[in-house]
Amino acid sequence: MGKSISFKKAIAHTAVVVALGFGGSNLYAASNVNGVIAGDVSVGNATVTVTNESTGFVRTVQTNADGDYVIPSLPVGQYKVTISKDGYQTYTREVRVAIGTRANIDANLVEEGVETVTVTSSRVRLDTSTSESALNITEAELDVLPVGRNVTAVALLAPGTLQGDSAFGNLPSFGGATVGENAYYINGFNVTNFRNGLGGSTIPFEFYEAFQVKTGGYSAEFGRSTGGVVNAVTKSGTNEFEWGVDFYWQPDSLREGRRDIVRPSDGTVLTDNSQDEDDFKNAVIHASGAIVEDTLFFYALYNPNDNETQDLVSGGSQIQRGTNDDAFWGAKLDWQISANHLLEYTGFSDGSSSEFVTTDLDGSNPRIAFQNAGGDNHILSYTGQFGDLGVRALYGESEYDRTAYSALDGNPLIIDIRGGVRRDLGNWANGLVGTSKDEKDAFRLDFDWYLGDHQLRFGFDEENYTASDLQQYSGGVYWLYNDDAGSSTGENVRERFYFNGGDFDTKSRALYIEDIWTLGDVTLSLGLRNEYFDNKNANGNTFTKIDDQLAPRLGMAWDIHGDGSAKLFANYGRYHLPVATNTNVRLAGSEFFTEQYLELEGLNADDSPIIGAPLGPVSVFGNGEVADERSIVNQNLDPMYQDEYSIGYEMAFENNVTAGVQFIRRDLKSTLEDVAIDAAVLDWAAENGLTQTVDGEDPADVWGGFHQYVLTNPGQDMRIYLPEFEQFADLSAEQLGYPESTRKYNAIKFDFQRPWDGDWALQGSYVWSQSYGNNEGFVRSDNGQDDAGLTTLFDQPGLLDGAYGYLPNDRRHTLKLFGRFGLADEWQLSYNFLWQSGRPVNAFGVHPTDAFAAAYGAESFYDNGVLVPRGSRGRTPSIKELDLGLQYQPHWGEDYALTFRLDMFNAWTTDTYREVVETAETDSGNPNPNYLTPTSYQSPSTVRVGFSVNF
Numbered sequence: 040m041g042k043s044i045s046f047k048k049a050i051a052h053t054a055v056v057v058a059l060g061f062g063g064s065n066l067y068a069a070s071n072v073n074g075v076i077a078g079d080v081s082v083g084n085a086t087v088t089v090t091n092e093s094t095g096f097v098r099t100v101q102t103n104a105d106g107d108y109v110i111p112s113l114p115v116g117q118y119k120v121t122i123s124k125d126g127y128q129t130y131t132r133e134v135r136v137a138i139g140t141r142a143n144i145d146a147n148l149v150e151e152g153v154e155t156v157t158v159t160s161s162r163v164r165l166d167t168s169t170s171e172s173a174l175n176i177t178e179a180e181l182d183v184l185p186v187g188r189n190v191t192a193v194a195l196l197a198p199g200t201l202q203g204d205s206a207f208g209n210l211p212s213f214g215g216a217t218v219g220e221n222a223y224y225i226n227g228f229n230v231t232n233f234r235n236g237l238g239g240s241t242i243p244f245e246f247y248e249a250f251q252v253k254t255g256g257y258s259a260e261f262g263r264s265t266g267g268v269v270n271a272v273t274k275s276g277t278n279e280f281e282w283g284v285d286f287y288w289q290p291d292s293l294r295e296g297r298r299d300i301v302r303p304s305d306g307t308v309l310t311d312n313s314q315d316e317d318d319f320k321n322a323v324i325h326a327s328g329a330i331v332e333d334t335l336f337f338y339a340l341y342n343p344n345d346n347e348t349q350d351l352v353s354g355g356s357q358i359q360r361g362t363n364d365d366a367f368w369g370a371k372l373d374w375q376i377s378a379n380h381l382l383e384y385t386g387f388s389d390g391s392s393s394e395f396v397t398t399d400l401d402g403s404n405p406r407i408a409f410q411n412a413g414g415d416n417h418i419l420s421y422t423g424q425f426g427d428l429g430v431r432a433l434y435g436e437s438e439y440d441r442t443a444y445s446a447l448d449g450n451p452l453i454i455d456i457r458g459g460v461r462r463d464l465g466n467w468a469n470g471l472v473g474t475s476k477d478e479k480d481a482f483r484l485d486f487d488w489y490l491g492d493h494q495l496r497f498g499f500d501e502e503n504y505t506a507s508d509l510q511q512y513s514g515g516v517y518w519l520y521n522d523d524a525g526s527s528t529g530e531n532v533r534e535r536f537y538f539n540g541g542d543f544d545t546k547s548r549a550l551y552i553e554d555i556w557t558l559g560d561v562t563l564s565l566g567l568r569n570e571y572f573d574n575k576n577a578n579g580n581t582f583t584k585i586d587d588q589l590a591p592r593l594g595m596a597w598d599i600h601g602d603g604s605a606k607l608f609a610n611y612g613r614y615h616l617p618v619a620t621n622t623n624v625r626l627a628g629s630e631f632f633t634e635q636y637l638e639l640e641g642l643n644a645d646d647s648p649i650i651g652a653p654l655g656p657v658s659v660f661g662n663g664e665v666a667d668e669r670s671i672v673n674q675n676l677d678p679m680y681q682d683e684y685s686i687g688y689e690m691a692f693e694n695n696v697t698a699g700v701q702f703i704r705r706d707l708k709s710t711l712e713d714v715a716i717d718a719a720v721l722d723w724a725a726e727n728g729l730t731q732t733v734d735g736e737d738p739a740d741v742w743g744g745f746h747q748y749v750l751t752n753p754g755q756d757m758r759i760y761l762p763e764f765e766q767f768a769d770l771s772a773e774q775l776g777y778p779e780s781t782r783k784y785n786a787i788k789f790d791f792q793r794p795w796d797g798d799w800a801l802q803g804s805y806v807w808s809q810s811y812g813n814n815e816g817f818v819r820s821d822n823g824q825d826d827a828g829l830t831t832l833f834d835q836p837g838l839l840d841g842a843y844g845y846l847p848n849d850r851r852h853t854l855k856l857f858g859r860f861g862l863a864d865e866w867q868l869s870y871n872f873l874w875q876s877g878r879p880v881n882a883f884g885v886h887p888t889d890a891f892a893a894a895y896g897a898e899s900f901y902d903n904g905v906l907v908p909r910g911s912r913g914r915t916p917s918i919k920e921l922d923l924g925l926q927y928q929p930h931w932g933e934d935y936a937l938t939f940r941l942d943m944f945n946a947w948t949t950d951t952y953r954e955v956v957e958t959a960e961t962d963s964g965n966p967n968p969n970y971l972t973p974t975s976y977q978s979p980s981t982v983r984v985g986f987s988v989n990f
Contacts, residue, residue, distance in 0.1 A: 213267030754779030837892025844909030879910030
């Protein structure tokens with residue numbers, strides 16, 4: 040409470056300081072959906088008018104006595120700037136306003152009657168008002184490039200971003216962070232997957248207008264991210280009625296075959312990809328125009344899909360065919376009430392249901408499964424300008440369906456991995472079945488207040504999440520057959536039972552303030568953000584609430600020569616990450632989860648096991664009851680946060696070429712993870728003479744050698760409630776035995792841009808980076824675990840032996856180049872090139888001396904009893920990819936625009952592997968025959984054809 044009061048006082052104090060600022064204004068920071076036009080005119084009291092001729096938007100301001108002006112809250116688009124004053128010649132210029140940026144328009148007005156010689160500089164003026172790192176690019180620019188038509192493909196163009204592991208789908212990693220630590224915005228609404236942070240709502244590429252990919256240094260307005268931010272706005276209608284069709288087709292017949300997964304030691308085919316098929320067709324129909332000219336506009340889009348896949352599964356003994364033909368719809372309404380007031384509505388549905396049919400190779404024994412995804416989204420926003428005060432209010436709702444179902448959901452889940460090859464047995468369709476839905480509603484209010492040399496930005500946002508979950512294994516049980524040693528028959532069965540259900544609520548709030556202070560050629564950004572998270576269990580009770588998460592954001596940008604030709608900038612920021620709602624479901628739900636190994640004496644006719652003697656006790660990870668909230672969270676819990684430092688230099692050259700260099704340092708200072716407190720509780724009980732006080736039994740016998748998981752900050756002291764003893768225990772970091780969680784990232788970035796001039800364009804970057812520590816972050820790439828904040832890494836202290844080293848997102852060198860050439864009047868050739876060094880390789884085995892860690896099987900950094908420190912088994916090979924695009928725009932008619940496209944991805948047809956099996960041992964400690972087998976290769980060479988026609 041004390042910190043909250045101090046934070047409010049800090050806001051009030053800052054407001055007073057700003058109100059007493061100096062006269063004269065040169066302010067130009069932009070919001071997360073709009074842009075700014077600002078500049079300096081050679082005479083004072085001139086009239087500046089900006090006009091968007093396509094919508095009839097007109098706004099006029101007067102420069103101050105020094106000639107400074109700022110026009111904020113401008114929707115993204117093309118504008119004409121007109122500057123005039125009696126007795127002077129009028130100055131006009133065209134400019135494009137991008138998301139979250141300032142467009143500088145300075146003018147030297149010349150007296151009437153004076154002849155002038157216009158000297159045009161080909162040097163672009165840098166945005167010297169900001170110290171953040173971001174890539175701004177429009178959908179029109181992306182249309183020309185050979186890139187995937189998805190948000191990840193856009194993010195991967197930015198310096199410092201990497202392709203995440205295949206286990207998480209198609210997602211990017213920013214600055215050493217995991218793929219689960221990013222934030223995604225559409226028209227100012229946070230559409231991030233709040234359950235585990237993996238991605239967000241998806242919309243067709245044609246619906247987007249522009250993107251801003253923030254890779255670091257972003258302002259106090261943005262939070263809930265320790266990775267990066269992908270900030271996008273959608274298209275809007277204009278006064279001119281337009282409609283068109285876009286069509287893209289990636290035929291399977293023009294795709295190289297995907298490589299089989301083959302065990303190197305003996306050539307055994309683990310995954311047969313010889314009959315894989317991927318055929319994707321995507322059509323978009325769109326229309327836009329004015330409902331009321333100059334006032335009310337619409338943009339509507341309809342996107343039918345026809346996607347088909349085919350894969351061999353179950354060790355090549357079965358074939359699975361998938362289809363998805365659900366359509367997307369989207370709409371945007373813009374009510375331009377006046378030049379200073381705009382009301383917007385965005386609605387879209389990305390809901391879909393995919394059907395998967397698995398059969399024997401001859402087509403017999405079909406098993407049909409369905410998986411739902413996505414849902415409806417609605418965003419309503421208002422933007423108003425009241426003199427020097429700008430206001431933006433937003434309300435949004437979204438839903439996401441994760442339900443998987445089949446008529447076979449009553450049949451047991453059976454998987455056979457004997458011989459190191461996976462085969463699916465029995466008659467099941469979905470491994471994990473049941474309903475799973477997420478809902479979110481959010482409200483935010485942002486203000487911009489211009490006061491002299493200060494721009495005061497402040498705001499509030501609240502997001503409410505509900506995750507509804509009712510899941511279990513198909514048939515209620517999961518049997519895994521293994522031929523690993525440890526039983527008299529040489530074979531065993533791992534038997535698991537799992538059930539969980541309930542509604543789980545999370546509330547997230549944030550309050551921020553930022554003073555953007557112009558001191559001559561230096562702009563200071565002095566920001567402070569305060570965040571609050573409240574996660575509730577299945578009974579609706581709070582199990583963790585973290586408030587007063589103060590996050591300073593400090594930036595400096597120096598216009599070295601005062602003309603926008605060179606900029607020195609620096610930034611420091613603290614960024615918090617909330618507790619994922621996945622933690623509510625897994626840690627604070629009514630989860631029943633047990634595991635036991637037993638002898639496998641044979642199979643019944645239905646492939647169910649003939650079970651023999653137990654090979655060990657039953658491990659109870661969840662007893663089906665909602666745990667006492669005091670017993671699952673460290674009562675002294677600190678938030679998860681990261682500090683970032685950067686310094687850079689940027690320079691503009693002739694022909695609008697810009698180049699820069701930047702050093703970035705990220706330090707994950709505090710992590711949230713669940714830890715088991717087995718050994719610490721046994722020591723604590725013994726120290727307090729409680730060895731025989733639990734129903735007259737030894738505590739170790741009561742919980743079978745396993746105690747509760749607790750959400751904590753690894754390496755810190757803990758205060759936790761122990762239900763068995765009906766009291767709190769204070770456990771020291773030494774008793775718990777866990778090291779502090781660490782992740783550090785260093786990078787040196789070189790980037791450059793030569794924009795399109797009608798002949799050619801080139802943009803790219805080279806980044807040297809290193810990511811090291813003992814914890815990758817929110818999710819875990821080296822074992823594909825997407826349990827955000829609940830990975831196995833910190834489940835036992837012994838699992839951290841040797842864990843310090845280079846992390847999965849450590850790729851030391853990355854070179855990116857993309858651009859285009861004009862071949863002739865109607866033809867363009869485009870390219871996208873990537874060269875990247877490999878990632879570190881681990882060896883996971885069974886801990887030889889720590890019984891608690893050994894109970895987790897092959898999860899320790901050991902191989903054959905020898906410690907193998909993280910990342911010390913070499914690296915995967917470097918990869919290189921070249922994508923090429925050819926575009927033809929014939930001038931066949933004046934009433935329409937026609938474009939034909941041909942793109943070839945991985946044109947060199949390189950097939951280097953990206954990932955390998957990193958478990959060197961089986962769960963019982965025997966050598967894993969599949970160790971170091973490649974599991975993921977570069978995508979095969981693929982051709983995409985497309986055309987668009989717009990009327």
